[in-house]
Amino acid sequence: MGPLANRTWIHAWLFLSPAMILLIAFTHYPAAVTLFHSFFSTPRGKRPAKFVGLENYETLLADTTFWKVLGNNLWYALGTIPASVAIAILMALWVDSKLKGRGFVRMAYFTPTVLPLIAVANIWMFFYTPGFGLIDQITGFFGFSQHNWLGDPSTALNAVIVVAVWKEAGFFMIFYLAALQTIPVSLREAAAIEGAGRWYFFRRVTFPLLMPTTLFVSVNAVINSFRLVDHIFVMTEGGPDNASSLLLFYIYETSFRFWDTAYASTLTVALLLLLFAVAIGQFLLLDKRVHYR
Amino acid sequence: MHFTKKLGIGAVAAAMSLSMAGAAQAVDLQFYFPVAVGGKAADTIEALTKEYAAAHPDVKIDAVYAGSYQNTITKALTAVKGGQAPQLSVILAVDMFTLIEEDAIVPFDDLIKTDADKEWLKAFYPAFMENSQTGGKTYGIPFQRSTPVMYWNKDAFKKAGLDPNTPPATWEELVEFGKKLTVKDASGKVTQWGVRIPSSGFPYWLFQGLSTQNDVILANSDGNKTNFADPKVIEALQYLVDLSAKHEVMAPGIIEWGATPKAFFEGESAIMWTTTGNLTNVRANAPFEFGVAMLPANKRRGAPTGGGNFYIFKDSTDEQKAASLDFIKWISAPTQAAKWSIATGYVAPRPDAWETPEMKAYVADFPPALVARDQLQYAVAELSTYQNQRITTIFNDGLEAAITGKMSPEEAMNDAQQKADKILKDYR
Amino acid sequence: MNAFRLSGFDYDRALNTVGAWALALVWFAPLIYAFWTAFHPGEYSTRFELTAPLTLENFVAAWNAAPFARYFLNTVLLVTSILIGQFVLCTLAAFAFARFEFRGRDAVFVLVLLQLLVMPDILIVENYRTMRFLGLLDTILAIGLPYMASAFGIFLLRQTFKTIPKELDDAARVEGAGFMTILLKVYVPLAKPTYLAYGLVSVSHHWNNFLWPLIVTNSVETRPVTVGLSVFSSTDQGIDWAIITAATLMTSGPLLIAFLLFQRQFVQSFMRAGIK
Numbered sequence: 001m002g003p004l005a006n007r008t009w010i011h012a013w014l015f016l017s018p019a020m021i022l023l024i025a026f027t028h029y030p031a032a033v034t035l036f037h038s039f040f041s042t043p044r045g046k047r048p049a050k051f052v053g054l055e056n057y058e059t060l061l062a063d064t065t066f067w068k069v070l071g072n073n074l075w076y077a078l079g080t081i082p083a084s085v086a087i088a089i090l091m092a093l094w095v096d097s098k099l100k101g102r103g104f105v106r107m108a109y110f111t112p113t114v115l116p117l118i119a120v121a122n123i124w125m126f127f128y129t130p131g132f133g134l135i136d137q138i139t140g141f142f143g144f145s146q147h148n149w150l151g152d153p154s155t156a157l158n159a160v161i162v163v164a165v166w167k168e169a170g171f172f173m174i175f176y177l178a179a180l181q182t183i184p185v186s187l188r189e190a191a192a193i194e195g196a197g198r199w200y201f202f203r204r205v206t207f208p209l210l211m212p213t214t215l216f217v218s219v220n221a222v223i224n225s226f227r228l229v230d231h232i233f234v235m236t237e238g239g240p241d242n243a244s245s246l247l248l249f250y251i252y253e254t255s256f257r258f259w260d261t262a263y264a265s266t267l268t269v270a271l272l273l274l275l276f277a278v279a280i281g282q283f284l285l286l287d288k289r290v291h292y293r
Numbered sequence: 294m295h296f297t298k299k300l301g302i303g304a305v306a307a308a309m310s311l312s313m314a315g316a317a318q319a320v321d322l323q324f325y326f327p328v329a330v331g332g333k334a335a336d337t338i339e340a341l342t343k344e345y346a347a348a349h350p351d352v353k354i355d356a357v358y359a360g361s362y363q364n365t366i367t368k369a370l371t372a373v374k375g376g377q378a379p380q381l382s383v384i385l386a387v388d389m390f391t392l393i394e395e396d397a398i399v400p401f402d403d404l405i406k407t408d409a410d411k412e413w414l415k416a417f418y419p420a421f422m423e424n425s426q427t428g429g430k431t432y433g434i435p436f437q438r439s440t441p442v443m444y445w446n447k448d449a450f451k452k453a454g455l456d457p458n459t460p461p462a463t464w465e466e467l468v469e470f471g472k473k474l475t476v477k478d479a480s481g482k483v484t485q486w487g488v489r490i491p492s493s494g495f496p497y498w499l500f501q502g503l504s505t506q507n508d509v510i511l512a513n514s515d516g517n518k519t520n521f522a523d524p525k526v527i528e529a530l531q532y533l534v535d536l537s538a539k540h541e542v543m544a545p546g547i548i549e550w551g552a553t554p555k556a557f558f559e560g561e562s563a564i565m566w567t568t569t570g571n572l573t574n575v576r577a578n579a580p581f582e583f584g585v586a587m588l589p590a591n592k593r594r595g596a597p598t599g600g601g602n603f604y605i606f607k608d609s610t611d612e613q614k615a616a617s618l619d620f621i622k623w624i625s626a627p628t629q630a631a632k633w634s635i636a637t638g639y640v641a642p643r644p645d646a647w648e649t650p651e652m653k654a655y656v657a658d659f660p661p662a663l664v665a666r667d668q669l670q671y672a673v674a675e676l677s678t679y680q681n682q683r684i685t686t687i688f689n690d691g692l693e694a695a696i697t698g699k700m701s702p703e704e705a706m707n708d709a710q711q712k713a714d715k716i717l718k719d720y721r
Numbered sequence: 722m723n724a725f726r727l728s729g730f731d732y733d734r735a736l737n738t739v740g741a742w743a744l745a746l747v748w749f750a751p752l753i754y755a756f757w758t759a760f761h762p763g764e765y766s767t768r769f770e771l772t773a774p775l776t777l778e779n780f781v782a783a784w785n786a787a788p789f790a791r792y793f794l795n796t797v798l799l800v801t802s803i804l805i806g807q808f809v810l811c812t813l814a815a816f817a818f819a820r821f822e823f824r825g826r827d828a829v830f831v832l833v834l835l836q837l838l839v840m841p842d843i844l845i846v847e848n849y850r851t852m853r854f855l856g857l858l859d860t861i862l863a864i865g866l867p868y869m870a871s872a873f874g875i876f877l878l879r880q881t882f883k884t885i886p887k888e889l890d891d892a893a894r895v896e897g898a899g900f901m902t903i904l905l906k907v908y909v910p911l912a913k914p915t916y917l918a919y920g921l922v923s924v925s926h927h928w929n930n931f932l933w934p935l936i937v938t939n940s941v942e943t944r945p946v947t948v949g950l951s952v953f954s955s956t957d958q959g960i961d962w963a964i965i966t967a968a969t970l971m972t973s974g975p976l977l978i979a980f981l982l983f984q985r986q987f988v989q990s991f992m993r994a995g996i997k
Contacts, residue, residue, distance in 0.1 A: 008821055008823060009821075009824070011817075011821065012817045012821035012826075013823070015813040015814060015816055015817035015821070015900075016813070016814050016817045016829070018809075018814075019810040019811065019813065019814035019875065020814070020829070020832075020833075020870070022810065022867075022869055022870035023832070023833060023836060023872070025851065026841050026844070026851070026866065026867035026870075027835065027836045027839055027840075027841065027844070027867075028832065028835070028839075029851075030847030030850075030851065031839050031844060031847075033850075034844060037846075037847070087744075090744075091741075091744070094737060094740070094741035095741075097737065099737070099738055099741055100738055101742070103984075104745065105741050105745040106984060107980070107981060107984065108745035108746070108748045108749040109745060109748050110980060110984070111748065111749060111751075111752050111977065112748065112751075113925050113929075113980075114925060114928070114929075114973055114977050114980055115751070115752065115929075115969070115977075116931065116946065116947045116950065116969075116973065117929060117931065118929075118931045118947045118950055119950045119954075119965070119968070119969040119972070119973070120751050120755075120969070122954055122960065122962065122965050122966075122969075123751045123754055123965075123966065123969075124751065125960070126754070126766075126767070126962055127750075127751075132767045134750075134754065137767075166747075166748065166751075169748075170748065171925070174921075174987070174988065174991055175991065177988050177991070178918075178988060178991030198733070223837070223838070223840060226843070227840060227842045227843065229932065230929075230931040230947075233951065234951070234954070248843060248932070251843075251845070251846070252932065252936075255846045256936060264846045265846055265847070268843065268844065268846060268847075271843060272839060272843070275838050275839070275843075279838050
């Protein structure tokens with residue numbers, strides 16, 4: 001290596017370091033310290049933290065709420081990811097076609113992106129209110145009896161999932177829309193000449209070409225399924241009996257309501273492990289089918 | 294851009310007292326309060342604060358609206374841990390043990406010097422003081438206190454053939470009236486429920502009304518032992534569950550607290566249980582004649598108290614603590630307490646506040662305001678323990694599991710008691 | 722789609738139009754409800770009668786009830802500072818990854834990508850501790866700092882920079898330009914669509930972000946709109962939908978209008994940025 005190579009090395013790090021310092025300070029360092037703290041007890045007032053080994057993890061394994069919340073979160077992921085991606089593709093296809101009132105439709109799909117979830121959650125809560133809420137007013141008109149969507153453990157989580165899909169799909173649509181516009185028109189014309197049906201064309205041409213976008217979007221969707229808990233605060237507070245509680249919400253509760261930071265760290269470690277597992281699974285599943293650069 | 298650190302007022306004051314030692318200077322106080330804005334409550338707090346400041350030019354009070362009760366305790370503890378504690382705050386009475394455990398507050402006994410001050414502590418209703426005292430010391434001064442009461446729709450009573458001026462007085466009557474008040478349309482769909490006892494978020498509070506009426510206390514005054522599995526508690530829970538499951542006079546599932554006043558206004562329910570803090574709201578918005586009554590009795594009458602107390606934080610200078618005490622004494626004095634009570638519907642926390650001319654004129658004009666006060670003689674301390682938020686969450690989860698039919702009341706309460714024991718055993 | 726048109730009436734197309742509109746209405750419903758409720762007196766929040774009187778009182782009440790102007794200013798400050806921080810930091814890092822050869826580059830890049838998974842949103846407990854240590858609690862900077870070095874931004878810009886022909890910066894270097902000049906004069910202008918697309922993602926994310934700001938902020942001077950709204954609509958005394966929707970409209974209006982005006986540009990920039 002010559003002196004020039006040495007200088008390049010220095011330059012590279014000069015460019016990199018500001019970002020890396022912040023990244024390490026707010027991602028790698030806290031992740032490591034979280035793990036560290038999960039082996040200690042929570043300091044309270046005059047009682048300092050002490051090393052407790054795996055005690056927090058034993059508590060975790062025996063914590064029925066944790067297992068329930070974990071199950072909820074997996075169901076939440078399963079409910080939000082495929083649905084929001086599928087709806088996003090559908091939206092993009094519609095908005096990309098020559099539709100009457102396309103401008104309005106596109107705006108409608110996109111509005112959830114600019115409305116803060118914490119605020120619209122109140123509106124959704126009204127929709128779900130039994131008796132005089134919007135959904136019950138509509139179903140009541142057709143003679144159905146009222147249903148307590150958020151107050152019934154069998155529907156609370158699903159009601160929350162619907163709101164998350166509503167929030168996300170329009171945002172993902174933008175990515176698909178951009179990708180669709182790069183697909184050459186000639187492909188479509190050629191397919192039409194060969195008499196290929198619309199569904200056939202989508203399955204054999206459009207969808208494979210959208211695969212990189214799908215990878216990108218679904219990574220985002222996975223992350224959101226563990227991150228998006230704002231509406232829980234307003235709509236259910238995790239209830240009834242934790243039926244709609246999610247991991248991040250439980251971490252918040254443990255840390256900032258119960259003030260049990262050590263156990264919150266333990267929960268965070270569990271969440272991180274879960275995220276890694278999902279990411280690896282997703283990578284193995286999708287990577288082979290993506291023609292990335 | 295305002296990126297510089299917003300220094301805690303306390304730190305500023307401390308710095309000032311160092312640099313200007315000896316010179317007369319203003320005492321700065323930061324004061325967190327938790328009332329829902331939009332009503333008169335926030336305006337009243339601010340007006341009272343200004344009035345005090347005008348009379349005491351040497352004290353500056355920065356009144357910070359901190360959100361719901363939940364937000365306020367979170368904010369206050371966060372600030373304490375960050376070394377930026379406020380000097381005083383109104384926080385839920387039940388958070389006393391949490392604040393003690395976090396070493397955040399000082400007992401009033403440490404600040405009180407004169408006999409007059411000691412008398413002052415005795416001026417409040419004993420029912421309220423129960424949640425202010427532990428271990429022989431007083432940590433909180435009742436201010437924004439409430440108790441649940443029963444509101445009923447007189448029009449609906451008339452339509453159901455009931456006397457619009459006689460609310461249900463017992464558990465049996467609540468069911469009996471509820472059945473008459475539950476209206477179904479031709480297809481069997483309920484258009485009006487008889488009773489609404491909301492159960493979202495913090496079901497334990499209204500439930501404590503039922504458990505008290507069944508003559509059982511949920512936790513001891515040391516805050517380290519709960520009674521969730523007591524047969525009387527289970528019986529009370531069974532009654533609550535039966536209201537919708539057996540008698541079908543209440544909507545099934547978890548009933549939203551926040552939507553409850555609206556549901557009452559809309560005629561979705563003919564009777565609702567909620568806080569007296571909603572009195573002003575109901576008076577302003579109910580499109581029909583309504584009545585306010587004490588909760589019905591079973592073995593006895595009963596209700597929990599609720600709402601917030603004043604606390605003084607440890608991390609302040611002696612001048613600040615003295616000034617905070619003085620402010621609290623002033624704002625909880627009869628005239629101010631009466632003003633506050635009239636503006637919000639919260640219960641003025643001391644008997645002499647009800648003797649002021651303003652208050653007398655108010656209750657003469659609006660007698661329902663007296664119901665909460667009269668109920669106080671039957672009221673007990675609100676459920677409060679060490680690790681309070683966690684214990685109440687466990688209890689809430691159990692109540693919710695029973696209400697939604699996931700567990701029997703017995704199972705749910707045994708489960709909750711077991712979990713609570715596991716946590717509280719460290720405090721015995 | 723005219724390639725698929727059948728002779729006569731196009732059922733397929735009609736069906737799609739109906740479907741697209743139906744979905745649009747569902748998606749639009751919360752906003753429609755917000756408009757209805759915000760402009761009518763409280764008793765019509767749950768009743769939809771065409772004869773209901775219009776009013777602006779809810780807006781007046783919401784405006785007087787909480788310092789929304791300040792919240793709004795805080796959010797604008799927050800979003801801009803994050804955006805500036807992200808643009809600067811991510812540009813520099815992306816340039817290093819795209820154009821420099823150095824030992825351990827791939828390993829460092831993997832470390833960066835790790836943040837796509839381990840977002841600051843999840844590490845609230847420790848990040849809160851760090852902010853306390855730095856004495857930054859209750860500042861706008863504390864809300865933004867964890868997000869400024871964004872793996873997503875670095876990744877996106879690196880991809881874009883890599884598509885820029887090396888000949889361009891070789892030519893510039895021959896003319897004696899330093900790295901910084903090349904970056905600013907050649908790379909940044911060519912990556913404009915990426916900046917626009919990424920900017921949109923960033924702004925819409927941080928405009929809506931709630932949990933972290935809720936935790937680190939404490940006062941009116943620092944709270945963004947989302948936290949302000951949640952504090953405002955706390956339900957201890959019952960929900961007043963009329964005022965909440967008015968507040969929601971007031972605070973999301975500007976972003977909504979901005980999107981309406983620029984939606985075409987956004988989509989095009991996404992396309993050119995090659996986010997796919």
